Amino acid sequence: MTTTRTATYLGHARIIRSEExxxxxxxxxxxxxxxxxxxxxxxxxxxxxxxxxxxxxxxxxxxxxxxxxxxxxxxxxxxxxxxxxxxxxxxxxxxxxxxxxxxxxxxxxxxxxxxxxxxxxxxxxxxxxxxxxxxxLWDETTRLQGFAGTGQVSAEGRRAAMNFVFWPGSGSCQLCLHCGIQEPGETFNVHLHPDSDEAFIAFEGVGQMYLVDRWVDVAAGDVLYAAPGVLHGARNPHTGPEARRFVTCGGPTPFDPALYDAAGVSTEVI
Incomplete structure:
Protein backbone atom coordinates (compact mmCIF):
# COMPACT_ATOMS: atom_id res chain seq x y z
CA MET A 1 0.00 0.00 0.00
CA THR A 2 1.20 3.53 -0.80
CA THR A 3 0.89 6.71 1.24
CA THR A 4 0.34 10.16 -0.27
CA ARG A 5 -0.49 13.68 0.93
CA THR A 6 -1.69 14.98 -2.44
CA ALA A 7 -5.31 15.19 -3.57
CA THR A 8 -6.75 11.72 -4.16
CA TYR A 9 -9.50 10.78 -6.62
CA LEU A 10 -10.18 7.04 -6.97
CA GLY A 11 -13.34 6.40 -8.97
CA HIS A 12 -16.34 6.88 -6.69
CA ALA A 13 -14.09 7.94 -3.84
CA ARG A 14 -12.04 11.02 -3.20
CA ILE A 15 -10.25 13.13 -0.64
CA ILE A 16 -10.52 16.88 -1.14
CA ARG A 17 -7.92 19.02 0.57
CA SER A 18 -9.17 22.09 2.43
CA GLU A 19 -7.17 24.42 0.17
CA GLU A 20 -8.91 22.91 -2.89
CA LEU A 137 -18.53 16.05 19.12
CA TRP A 138 -17.18 15.43 22.62
CA ASP A 139 -20.42 13.83 23.89
CA GLU A 140 -19.30 10.39 25.12
CA THR A 141 -22.75 9.20 26.22
CA THR A 142 -22.78 6.41 23.61
CA ARG A 143 -19.49 5.10 22.18
CA LEU A 144 -18.15 2.43 19.86
CA GLN A 145 -14.86 1.02 21.12
CA GLY A 146 -12.63 -1.78 19.85
CA PHE A 147 -13.97 -1.72 16.26
CA ALA A 148 -12.09 -4.29 14.15
CA GLY A 149 -13.40 -3.20 10.73
CA THR A 150 -15.37 -5.36 8.32
CA GLY A 151 -12.69 -7.92 7.47
CA GLN A 152 -11.36 -6.80 4.09
CA VAL A 153 -8.19 -5.29 5.62
CA SER A 154 -6.41 -6.65 8.70
CA ALA A 155 -7.27 -4.77 11.88
CA GLU A 156 -4.53 -2.73 13.51
CA GLY A 157 -3.72 -3.20 17.17
CA ARG A 158 -4.64 -0.03 19.08
CA ARG A 159 -8.25 0.82 18.30
CA ALA A 160 -9.78 4.29 18.43
CA ALA A 161 -13.12 5.21 19.99
CA MET A 162 -16.09 6.74 18.20
CA ASN A 163 -18.74 8.95 19.82
CA PHE A 164 -22.28 8.62 18.48
CA VAL A 165 -23.37 12.28 18.40
CA PHE A 166 -26.66 11.98 16.49
CA TRP A 167 -27.82 8.41 15.89
CA PRO A 168 -30.99 6.26 15.95
CA GLY A 169 -30.89 6.17 19.75
CA SER A 170 -31.19 9.97 19.81
CA GLY A 171 -33.95 10.08 17.17
CA SER A 172 -31.87 10.55 13.99
CA CYS A 173 -33.33 8.26 11.34
CA GLN A 174 -30.94 8.64 8.42
CA LEU A 175 -28.27 11.35 8.53
CA CYS A 176 -26.35 10.30 11.64
CA LEU A 177 -23.18 11.96 12.95
CA HIS A 178 -20.21 10.24 14.57
CA CYS A 179 -16.90 11.53 15.96
CA GLY A 180 -13.78 9.37 15.79
CA ILE A 181 -11.04 10.21 18.29
CA GLN A 182 -7.72 8.68 17.25
CA GLU A 183 -5.20 9.17 20.02
CA PRO A 184 -1.52 8.81 19.02
CA GLY A 185 -0.96 5.36 17.53
CA GLU A 186 -4.69 4.48 17.30
CA THR A 187 -6.77 3.39 14.29
CA PHE A 188 -10.47 3.36 13.48
CA ASN A 189 -10.18 0.24 11.40
CA VAL A 190 -10.85 -0.03 7.68
CA HIS A 191 -14.44 -0.92 6.78
CA LEU A 192 -17.16 -0.38 4.20
CA HIS A 193 -20.87 0.39 4.13
CA PRO A 194 -22.64 -1.69 1.45
CA ASP A 195 -25.64 0.65 1.08
CA SER A 196 -24.43 4.03 2.39
CA ASP A 197 -22.45 7.06 1.29
CA GLU A 198 -19.67 8.04 3.68
CA ALA A 199 -18.77 11.71 3.96
CA PHE A 200 -16.50 12.74 6.79
CA ILE A 201 -13.89 15.34 7.59
CA ALA A 202 -10.62 15.70 9.45
CA PHE A 203 -11.77 17.95 12.27
CA GLU A 204 -8.66 18.33 14.41
CA GLY A 205 -4.97 17.51 14.05
CA VAL A 206 -3.12 15.56 11.39
CA GLY A 207 -3.43 11.89 10.55
CA GLN A 208 -4.34 9.54 7.73
CA MET A 209 -7.53 8.39 6.02
CA TYR A 210 -7.77 5.07 4.22
CA LEU A 211 -9.42 5.20 0.80
CA VAL A 212 -9.95 2.17 -1.49
CA ASP A 213 -6.45 0.65 -1.14
CA ARG A 214 -4.13 3.20 0.50
CA TRP A 215 -3.52 5.52 3.43
CA VAL A 216 -3.55 9.23 2.60
CA ASP A 217 -2.08 12.01 4.75
CA VAL A 218 -4.73 14.55 5.81
CA ALA A 219 -5.05 17.62 8.02
CA ALA A 220 -7.92 19.45 9.69
CA GLY A 221 -10.50 20.65 7.15
CA ASP A 222 -9.90 17.92 4.54
CA VAL A 223 -12.94 15.97 3.29
CA LEU A 224 -13.35 12.26 2.44
CA TYR A 225 -16.15 10.83 0.31
CA ALA A 226 -16.62 7.09 -0.23
CA ALA A 227 -19.48 5.65 -2.28
CA PRO A 228 -21.32 2.54 -1.05
CA GLY A 229 -18.95 -0.43 -0.89
CA VAL A 230 -15.74 1.65 -0.86
CA LEU A 231 -13.21 0.83 1.88
CA HIS A 232 -12.26 3.68 4.22
CA GLY A 233 -10.93 4.29 7.72
CA ALA A 234 -8.82 6.67 9.82
CA ARG A 235 -5.65 6.40 11.85
CA ASN A 236 -3.17 8.47 13.80
CA PRO A 237 0.27 7.11 12.92
CA HIS A 238 2.08 9.69 15.03
CA THR A 239 3.61 8.73 18.36
CA GLY A 240 6.06 10.26 20.77
CA PRO A 241 5.95 13.24 23.12
CA GLU A 242 4.90 15.74 20.44
CA ALA A 243 2.04 13.63 19.03
CA ARG A 244 -1.52 14.91 19.43
CA ARG A 245 -4.93 13.35 18.88
CA PHE A 246 -6.46 13.21 15.39
CA VAL A 247 -10.23 13.77 15.28
CA THR A 248 -12.63 12.99 12.44
CA CYS A 249 -16.39 13.43 12.14
CA GLY A 250 -19.16 12.53 9.73
CA GLY A 251 -21.00 9.31 9.06
CA PRO A 252 -22.65 6.93 6.62
CA THR A 253 -25.90 8.08 5.01
CA PRO A 254 -28.29 6.33 5.39
CA PHE A 255 -26.96 4.99 8.70
CA ASP A 256 -25.33 1.56 8.71
CA PRO A 257 -26.82 -0.74 11.41
CA ALA A 258 -23.51 -2.63 11.57
CA LEU A 259 -21.87 0.19 13.53
CA TYR A 260 -24.56 0.11 16.22
CA ASP A 261 -24.56 -3.67 16.30
CA ALA A 262 -20.80 -3.53 16.91
CA ALA A 263 -21.39 -1.12 19.80
CA GLY A 264 -24.06 -3.36 21.28
CA VAL A 265 -26.84 -0.78 21.03
CA SER A 266 -30.23 -0.84 19.32
CA THR A 267 -30.70 0.45 15.78
CA GLU A 268 -34.32 1.37 16.52
CA VAL A 269 -35.11 5.05 15.98
CA ILE A 270 -36.57 6.25 19.28
Whole structure:
Protein backbone atom coordinates (compact mmCIF):
# COMPACT_ATOMS: atom_id res chain seq x y z
CA MET A 1 0.00 0.00 0.00
CA THR A 2 1.20 3.53 -0.80
CA THR A 3 0.89 6.71 1.24
CA THR A 4 0.34 10.16 -0.27
CA ARG A 5 -0.49 13.68 0.93
CA THR A 6 -1.69 14.98 -2.44
CA ALA A 7 -5.31 15.19 -3.57
CA THR A 8 -6.75 11.72 -4.16
CA TYR A 9 -9.50 10.78 -6.62
CA LEU A 10 -10.18 7.04 -6.97
CA GLY A 11 -13.34 6.40 -8.97
CA HIS A 12 -16.34 6.88 -6.69
CA ALA A 13 -14.09 7.94 -3.84
CA ARG A 14 -12.04 11.02 -3.20
CA ILE A 15 -10.25 13.13 -0.64
CA ILE A 16 -10.52 16.88 -1.14
CA ARG A 17 -7.92 19.02 0.57
CA SER A 18 -9.17 22.09 2.43
CA GLU A 19 -7.17 24.42 0.17
CA GLU A 20 -8.91 22.91 -2.89
CA UNK A 21 -12.40 23.88 -1.72
CA UNK A 22 -14.06 26.19 -4.23
CA UNK A 23 -16.06 28.82 -2.34
CA UNK A 24 -18.85 30.76 -4.01
CA UNK A 25 -20.52 33.94 -2.72
CA UNK A 26 -24.11 33.72 -1.54
CA UNK A 27 -26.54 36.21 -3.03
CA UNK A 28 -26.78 39.37 -0.97
CA UNK A 29 -24.23 38.13 1.59
CA UNK A 30 -20.51 38.18 2.26
CA UNK A 31 -20.84 34.52 3.27
CA UNK A 32 -19.26 31.97 0.92
CA UNK A 33 -20.03 28.25 0.51
CA UNK A 34 -18.16 25.31 -1.02
CA UNK A 35 -19.83 21.98 -1.89
CA UNK A 36 -17.19 19.24 -2.18
CA UNK A 37 -19.70 16.36 -2.04
CA UNK A 38 -23.08 16.22 -3.83
CA UNK A 39 -25.15 14.05 -6.15
CA UNK A 40 -24.07 16.37 -8.98
CA UNK A 41 -20.47 15.39 -8.17
CA UNK A 42 -21.29 11.67 -8.07
CA UNK A 43 -22.55 11.07 -4.53
CA UNK A 44 -25.52 8.75 -4.05
CA UNK A 45 -27.28 10.20 -1.02
CA UNK A 46 -25.39 13.01 0.64
CA UNK A 47 -24.48 16.66 0.02
CA UNK A 48 -21.74 18.28 2.10
CA UNK A 49 -21.37 22.07 2.29
CA UNK A 50 -18.57 24.08 3.89
CA UNK A 51 -19.92 27.51 4.85
CA UNK A 52 -17.75 30.47 5.82
CA UNK A 53 -20.32 32.73 7.42
CA UNK A 54 -19.30 36.36 7.60
CA UNK A 55 -19.46 38.22 10.95
CA UNK A 56 -23.01 39.20 11.83
CA UNK A 57 -24.61 37.19 9.00
CA UNK A 58 -27.02 34.24 9.07
CA UNK A 59 -27.04 31.47 6.48
CA UNK A 60 -29.38 28.52 6.01
CA UNK A 61 -28.66 25.62 3.66
CA UNK A 62 -31.20 25.10 0.88
CA UNK A 63 -33.49 22.24 1.86
CA UNK A 64 -36.75 20.50 1.16
CA UNK A 65 -39.42 19.21 3.54
CA UNK A 66 -38.15 15.65 3.00
CA UNK A 67 -34.53 16.37 3.94
CA UNK A 68 -32.39 16.19 7.06
CA UNK A 69 -29.56 18.63 7.86
CA UNK A 70 -26.67 18.20 10.29
CA UNK A 71 -24.10 20.90 11.09
CA UNK A 72 -20.73 20.88 12.88
CA UNK A 73 -18.88 24.09 13.78
CA UNK A 74 -15.28 23.88 12.60
CA UNK A 75 -14.03 27.33 13.63
CA UNK A 76 -15.28 30.63 15.00
CA UNK A 77 -18.35 31.26 17.13
CA UNK A 78 -22.00 32.20 16.84
CA UNK A 79 -25.36 30.47 17.20
CA UNK A 80 -27.02 27.34 15.82
CA UNK A 81 -30.81 27.50 15.43
CA UNK A 82 -33.27 24.70 14.66
CA UNK A 83 -36.83 25.93 14.05
CA UNK A 84 -36.42 28.91 16.36
CA UNK A 85 -34.65 27.02 19.16
CA UNK A 86 -31.14 28.43 19.46
CA UNK A 87 -27.85 27.61 21.20
CA UNK A 88 -24.48 29.41 21.36
CA UNK A 89 -21.89 27.60 19.28
CA UNK A 90 -18.14 27.21 18.99
CA UNK A 91 -15.77 24.58 17.59
CA UNK A 92 -17.24 21.04 17.93
CA UNK A 93 -20.81 22.28 18.52
CA UNK A 94 -23.33 20.31 16.45
CA UNK A 95 -26.97 20.65 15.42
CA UNK A 96 -29.42 18.23 13.79
CA UNK A 97 -32.45 19.56 11.88
CA UNK A 98 -34.90 16.69 11.26
CA UNK A 99 -37.16 16.54 8.25
CA UNK A 100 -39.34 19.64 7.99
CA UNK A 101 -37.28 21.76 10.38
CA UNK A 102 -35.11 24.71 9.37
CA UNK A 103 -31.43 25.04 10.24
CA UNK A 104 -29.98 28.56 10.59
CA UNK A 105 -26.32 29.38 11.27
CA UNK A 106 -25.38 32.80 12.65
CA UNK A 107 -21.85 34.17 13.05
CA UNK A 108 -20.75 36.61 15.71
CA UNK A 109 -17.87 39.05 15.29
CA UNK A 110 -15.35 36.23 14.85
CA UNK A 111 -17.15 34.68 11.86
CA UNK A 112 -18.15 31.01 11.67
CA UNK A 113 -16.97 28.06 9.58
CA UNK A 114 -19.48 25.19 9.53
CA UNK A 115 -19.62 21.82 7.74
CA UNK A 116 -23.21 20.87 6.83
CA UNK A 117 -24.42 17.42 5.73
CA UNK A 118 -27.74 17.18 3.84
CA UNK A 119 -29.71 14.15 2.70
CA UNK A 120 -33.26 13.32 1.56
CA UNK A 121 -35.01 10.59 3.53
CA UNK A 122 -35.36 7.09 2.20
CA UNK A 123 -38.94 5.97 1.70
CA UNK A 124 -40.54 4.87 4.95
CA UNK A 125 -38.05 6.60 7.26
CA UNK A 126 -39.20 9.15 9.81
CA UNK A 127 -37.31 10.93 12.61
CA UNK A 128 -37.86 9.95 16.20
CA UNK A 129 -40.67 11.28 18.36
CA UNK A 130 -38.44 13.80 20.16
CA UNK A 131 -35.04 13.84 18.44
CA UNK A 132 -32.03 15.50 20.03
CA UNK A 133 -31.17 18.60 17.99
CA UNK A 134 -28.09 20.02 19.78
CA UNK A 135 -24.94 18.24 20.86
CA UNK A 136 -21.14 18.27 20.72
CA LEU A 137 -18.53 16.05 19.12
CA TRP A 138 -17.18 15.43 22.62
CA ASP A 139 -20.42 13.83 23.89
CA GLU A 140 -19.30 10.39 25.12
CA THR A 141 -22.75 9.20 26.22
CA THR A 142 -22.78 6.41 23.61
CA ARG A 143 -19.49 5.10 22.18
CA LEU A 144 -18.15 2.43 19.86
CA GLN A 145 -14.86 1.02 21.12
CA GLY A 146 -12.63 -1.78 19.85
CA PHE A 147 -13.97 -1.72 16.26
CA ALA A 148 -12.09 -4.29 14.15
CA GLY A 149 -13.40 -3.20 10.73
CA THR A 150 -15.37 -5.36 8.32
CA GLY A 151 -12.69 -7.92 7.47
CA GLN A 152 -11.36 -6.80 4.09
CA VAL A 153 -8.19 -5.29 5.62
CA SER A 154 -6.41 -6.65 8.70
CA ALA A 155 -7.27 -4.77 11.88
CA GLU A 156 -4.53 -2.73 13.51
CA GLY A 157 -3.72 -3.20 17.17
CA ARG A 158 -4.64 -0.03 19.08
CA ARG A 159 -8.25 0.82 18.30
CA ALA A 160 -9.78 4.29 18.43
CA ALA A 161 -13.12 5.21 19.99
CA MET A 162 -16.09 6.74 18.20
CA ASN A 163 -18.74 8.95 19.82
CA PHE A 164 -22.28 8.62 18.48
CA VAL A 165 -23.37 12.28 18.40
CA PHE A 166 -26.66 11.98 16.49
CA TRP A 167 -27.82 8.41 15.89
CA PRO A 168 -30.99 6.26 15.95
CA GLY A 169 -30.89 6.17 19.75
CA SER A 170 -31.19 9.97 19.81
CA GLY A 171 -33.95 10.08 17.17
CA SER A 172 -31.87 10.55 13.99
CA CYS A 173 -33.33 8.26 11.34
CA GLN A 174 -30.94 8.64 8.42
CA LEU A 175 -28.27 11.35 8.53
CA CYS A 176 -26.35 10.30 11.64
CA LEU A 177 -23.18 11.96 12.95
CA HIS A 178 -20.21 10.24 14.57
CA CYS A 179 -16.90 11.53 15.96
CA GLY A 180 -13.78 9.37 15.79
CA ILE A 181 -11.04 10.21 18.29
CA GLN A 182 -7.72 8.68 17.25
CA GLU A 183 -5.20 9.17 20.02
CA PRO A 184 -1.52 8.81 19.02
CA GLY A 185 -0.96 5.36 17.53
CA GLU A 186 -4.69 4.48 17.30
CA THR A 187 -6.77 3.39 14.29
CA PHE A 188 -10.47 3.36 13.48
CA ASN A 189 -10.18 0.24 11.40
CA VAL A 190 -10.85 -0.03 7.68
CA HIS A 191 -14.44 -0.92 6.78
CA LEU A 192 -17.16 -0.38 4.20
CA HIS A 193 -20.87 0.39 4.13
CA PRO A 194 -22.64 -1.69 1.45
CA ASP A 195 -25.64 0.65 1.08
CA SER A 196 -24.43 4.03 2.39
CA ASP A 197 -22.45 7.06 1.29
CA GLU A 198 -19.67 8.04 3.68
CA ALA A 199 -18.77 11.71 3.96
CA PHE A 200 -16.50 12.74 6.79
CA ILE A 201 -13.89 15.34 7.59
CA ALA A 202 -10.62 15.70 9.45
CA PHE A 203 -11.77 17.95 12.27
CA GLU A 204 -8.66 18.33 14.41
CA GLY A 205 -4.97 17.51 14.05
CA VAL A 206 -3.12 15.56 11.39
CA GLY A 207 -3.43 11.89 10.55
CA GLN A 208 -4.34 9.54 7.73
CA MET A 209 -7.53 8.39 6.02
CA TYR A 210 -7.77 5.07 4.22
CA LEU A 211 -9.42 5.20 0.80
CA VAL A 212 -9.95 2.17 -1.49
CA ASP A 213 -6.45 0.65 -1.14
CA ARG A 214 -4.13 3.20 0.50
CA TRP A 215 -3.52 5.52 3.43
CA VAL A 216 -3.55 9.23 2.60
CA ASP A 217 -2.08 12.01 4.75
CA VAL A 218 -4.73 14.55 5.81
CA ALA A 219 -5.05 17.62 8.02
CA ALA A 220 -7.92 19.45 9.69
CA GLY A 221 -10.50 20.65 7.15
CA ASP A 222 -9.90 17.92 4.54
CA VAL A 223 -12.94 15.97 3.29
CA LEU A 224 -13.35 12.26 2.44
CA TYR A 225 -16.15 10.83 0.31
CA ALA A 226 -16.62 7.09 -0.23
CA ALA A 227 -19.48 5.65 -2.28
CA PRO A 228 -21.32 2.54 -1.05
CA GLY A 229 -18.95 -0.43 -0.89
CA VAL A 230 -15.74 1.65 -0.86
CA LEU A 231 -13.21 0.83 1.88
CA HIS A 232 -12.26 3.68 4.22
CA GLY A 233 -10.93 4.29 7.72
CA ALA A 234 -8.82 6.67 9.82
CA ARG A 235 -5.65 6.40 11.85
CA ASN A 236 -3.17 8.47 13.80
CA PRO A 237 0.27 7.11 12.92
CA HIS A 238 2.08 9.69 15.03
CA THR A 239 3.61 8.73 18.36
CA GLY A 240 6.06 10.26 20.77
CA PRO A 241 5.95 13.24 23.12
CA GLU A 242 4.90 15.74 20.44
CA ALA A 243 2.04 13.63 19.03
CA ARG A 244 -1.52 14.91 19.43
CA ARG A 245 -4.93 13.35 18.88
CA PHE A 246 -6.46 13.21 15.39
CA VAL A 247 -10.23 13.77 15.28
CA THR A 248 -12.63 12.99 12.44
CA CYS A 249 -16.39 13.43 12.14
CA GLY A 250 -19.16 12.53 9.73
CA GLY A 251 -21.00 9.31 9.06
CA PRO A 252 -22.65 6.93 6.62
CA THR A 253 -25.90 8.08 5.01
CA PRO A 254 -28.29 6.33 5.39
CA PHE A 255 -26.96 4.99 8.70
CA ASP A 256 -25.33 1.56 8.71
CA PRO A 257 -26.82 -0.74 11.41
CA ALA A 258 -23.51 -2.63 11.57
CA LEU A 259 -21.87 0.19 13.53
CA TYR A 260 -24.56 0.11 16.22
CA ASP A 261 -24.56 -3.67 16.30
CA ALA A 262 -20.80 -3.53 16.91
CA ALA A 263 -21.39 -1.12 19.80
CA GLY A 264 -24.06 -3.36 21.28
CA VAL A 265 -26.84 -0.78 21.03
CA SER A 266 -30.23 -0.84 19.32
CA THR A 267 -30.70 0.45 15.78
CA GLU A 268 -34.32 1.37 16.52
CA VAL A 269 -35.11 5.05 15.98
CA ILE A 270 -36.57 6.25 19.28
Missing amino acids: LAFEPQEGLRTTVATPVSPEAGATWVTLHVARIAPGETWSPPHTLEEENTAVVFAGSGRLTVDGESRPAGPASAAYAPTGRTLALTADDAGLTVYVWRSPLQQGRRPGADPKVFSS
